[in-house]
Amino acid sequence: MQQLKSMRDLMEVARNAPRRTVAVSAAADEDILASVGAAMSAGLADFVLFGDLRRIREIAAAISVDLASFEIVDVPDAAESAKAAVALVSGGRADIVMKGLVESGIFIKALLDPLAGLRIDGNIISAIAVMEMRELDRLLFITDPGFIPAPDLATKKKIIGNAVGVMKKLGIAVPKVAVLCAAETVSEKIISTVEARKLQELNENGEIPDCVVAGPISLDLAVSEKSASHKKYVHPVAGKADLLVVPTIEVGNVLYKSMTYFAHVATGGVVAGTRSPVIFTSRSDTAETKLHTIALAVYLAKEER
Amino acid sequence: MQQLKSMRDLMEVARNAPRRTVAVSAAADEDILASVGAAMSAGLADFVLFGDLRRIREIAAAISVDLASFEIVDVPDAAESAKAAVALVSGGRADIVMKGLVESGIFIKALLDPLAGLRIDGNIISAIAVMEMRELDRLLFITDPGFIPAPDLATKKKIIGNAVGVMKKLGIAVPKVAVLCAAETVSEKIISTVEARKLQELNENGEIPDCVVAGPISLDLAVSEKSASHKKYVHPVAGKADLLVVPTIEVGNVLYKSMTYFAHVATGGVVAGTRSPVIFTSRSDTAETKLHTIALAVYLAKEER
Known part of the structure; x- marks a missing residue:
């Protein structure tokens, strides 16, 4: 399709x-x-x-x-x-x-x-926002900006699964997934970076299928090939993310709202897992x-x- | 001045x-x-x-x-x-x-x-970003988007103090401070909302001087009077925030990057506490x-x- x-x-x-x-x-x-x-x-x-x-x-x-x-x-x-x-x-x-x-x-x-x-038994219910911005040649998805305040690693894995399922129905064959953090380096003091790397590894081991996961990665490296190249960050997801996975509800909410209020992008949303x-x-x-x-x-x- | x-x-x-x-x-x-x-x-x-x-x-x-x-x-x-x-x-x-x-x-x-x-003895060192966007008639400050990964309540109080000090030097007599969360209601399960309300109370009690603090508050209520009115959120800071205080480094980083990459605003930055x-x-x-x-x-x- x-x-x-x-x-x-x-x-x-x-x-x-x-x-x-x-x-x-x-x-x-x-x-x-x-x-x-x-x-x-x-x-x-x-x-x-x-x-x-x-x-x-x-x-x-x-x-x-x-x-x-x-x-x-x-x-x-x-x-x-x-x-x-x-x-x-x-x-x-x-x-x-x-x-x-x-x-x-x-x-x-x-x-x-x-x-x-x-x-559905065993599923979680998560929210997915969809945005269209003139800088990108594709729709950009964000999950979970609304339902789950501070997901743990296992929940993040399910959140990604929910979103990938929805995106495949929208014709995105192998979604590129960016697990957002404040930087692209793993710091033991910052749990979001440790979990992001773990999610990338789970994907590499086949435990998060049907997508390519990068993490930790910052927003600029996820959406801008120029930034990724400037910072010498090399990964198939670099600058090409289809899905942004946020570490907490505050990050998702602020990202969604700043794009809505200041970048004036066209948005939509969906609930997955039902x-x-x-x-x-x-x-x-x-x-x-x-x-x-x-x-x-x-x-x-x-x-x- | x-x-x-x-x-x-x-x-x-x-x-x-x-x-x-x-x-x-x-x-x-x-x-x-x-x-x-x-x-x-x-x-x-x-x-x-x-x-x-x-x-x-x-x-x-x-x-x-x-x-x-x-x-x-x-x-x-x-x-x-x-x-x-x-x-x-x-x-x-x-x-x-x-x-x-x-x-x-x-x-x-x-x-x-x-x-x-x-x-300076007893001070913390924190980062402050400054942004100019066409929707607002003022500069908008964000703290701390870069130095302190997950500040606790006492640190957030000092972060606000640092920013207020800088803003006063820039002629903003009584900065309006929004402690950002994903919503405007306090939920015991979401620590950012509990601490945001505490910061508002500390300000009301005079323990965070020279500014007006609102929290918890979401980005749209902080910067849009229309949104605040739509959601019946009443506070002197509603829609008029000068300073956004983020709960974690991920929120600050994503907010800064999304404004830079998608809203194309003019930005600058400063380090406070030195x-x-x-x-x-x-x-x-x-x-x-x-x-x-x-x-x-x-x-x-x-x-x-």
């Missing part, structure tokens, strides 16, 4: 994918309704909205979103609406679940429910980011039936 | 400051000689170069830097050249010391030498960044005689 290289590619293939149904929890929110309205208009998916019916109607009217094509289920309680939306997907009547105006913790609890949830795609956007994401994220989930869902 | 709001302001005041002398260690490097050549031409300072005399002459000839106005001291060994450059400053015959092509560890050891070094300013640039810094950093040190030196 073709490799997706830009958000435009993504929107295009998602529009041409089989039409899927998205179950939206706690949909009574202006941002959520605006983004599902835009996604419906763009022909990306159908939506079932769970939430406070009266509030959904009020908000939709205020922002001129036409609800005629939406199925709406009146579940005023946010936690209950999360459970109901997840259950619709695990029951097979919808393909994708979307977080609405519900606390992340409550939404994740519904995702992880042993009976009605979407967890049986069906999950649309998980933040209040601070732009409407465009929310639309990219819906497209990504729709595209990933096409592989899963 | 006037507040410096841009790198242009900085270059202007540095050019008009009393002319200072910079002692450069391990100067036999193309980047170093190019930047001191440019600083000399810009009228920023005089330079004494320590290093391998023959190599310095060869490199200068190759890149057309005229050495006529430079004093050069032949010290081929990098560690010895660091000691000699620091000693020239601690002895009062130069005002500022500059790291050249010498390992950071060796250079810092010379800085910290109890007899000939530039350390008796005299220190010019400490990285190989990956651009010639422009090196020039800004020299200007910053020259400007800060003007206050110290």
Whole structure:
């Protein structure tokens, strides 16, 4: 299959994918309704909205979103609406679940429910951000910028596995993985560098398959061939990283936010490790980011039936 | 005094400051000689170069830097050249010391030498990056993106003190300080958030003076009033941060690099906590960044005689 290289590619293939149904929890929110309205208009998916019916109607009217094509289920309680939306997907009547105006913790609890949830035994659930920047000829992925505060070595290994799985579905045959640190040298005093080298070794030994891992490596060496050559850092990933693995949630959050606020890049996001795609956007994401994220989930869902 | 709001302001005041002398260690490097050549031409300072005399002459000839106005001291060994450059400053015959092509560890050891070094008893030495971005009407400072891998609470307090001291010299009367985390809520499981709140409380109790501290706070809430308002985060620092305090070196490094590589902002840097300013640039810094950093040190030196 073709490799997706830009958000435009993504929107295009998602529009041409089989039409899927998205179950939206706690949909009574202006941002959520605006983004599902835009996604419906763009022909990306159908939506079932769970939430406070009266509030959904009020908000939709205020922002001129036409609800005629939406199925709406009146579940005023946010936690209950999360459970109901997840259950619709695990029951097979919808393909994708979307977080609405519900606390992340409550939404994740519904995702992880042993009976009605979407967890795969033995998997972890991790977040992946996707960015398109004019300096690079490819999409750049970041994991995990949102779910797991301070992953240990075993968890980082699973986080990489989750992301590589998603990236392969997007046509990136052998993702180049950069385990980010503050420098490219191993220092016993800095645990992130020790674990990064260990991940590179595990990859070399075949224990992290289907990708090429470099670590420790700093951001400039991961994305700039010029910097890598200047610092005489030689590795197949040097300057060519597809995936950045961050050591902590603070690094992922700051990287994502600085690219969003100061580099003004187009972004999207996805949740990996679940049986069906999950649309998980933040209040601070732009409407465009929310639309990219819906497209990504729709595209990933096409592989899963 | 006037507040410096841009790198242009900085270059202007540095050019008009009393002319200072910079002692450069391990100067036999193309980047170093190019930047001191440019600083000399810009009228920023005089330079004494320590290093391998023959190599310095060869490199200068190759890149057309005229050495006529430079004093050069032949010290081929990098560690010895660091000691000699620091000693020239601690002895009062130069005002500022500059790291050249010498390992950071060796250079810092010379800085910290109890007899000939530039350390102030009880102080820590920390790095401060300065950035100018078109979205903001002010310079944005980041600390510590380079020296201290994982500062504890007491060290973070001193890091803030160092930065506030520098910023006051640059005319920022009461710096607004954002202690960066991945979110604005305190979570017992995430130590960065617990310490960030503690720093805010220490500031409220007067134990971190001459500034206003907010924490925990995410990057978007620190720099974007729109984001802060969207997330209903209310604090004098919201959207108005002058200084970002990072929890670990990885966060600082990634933030600095992402702004440099993807947002293309003008940057500079400074080392705080020493008796005299220190010019400490990285190989990956651009010639422009090196020039800004020299200007910053020259400007800060003007206050110290």
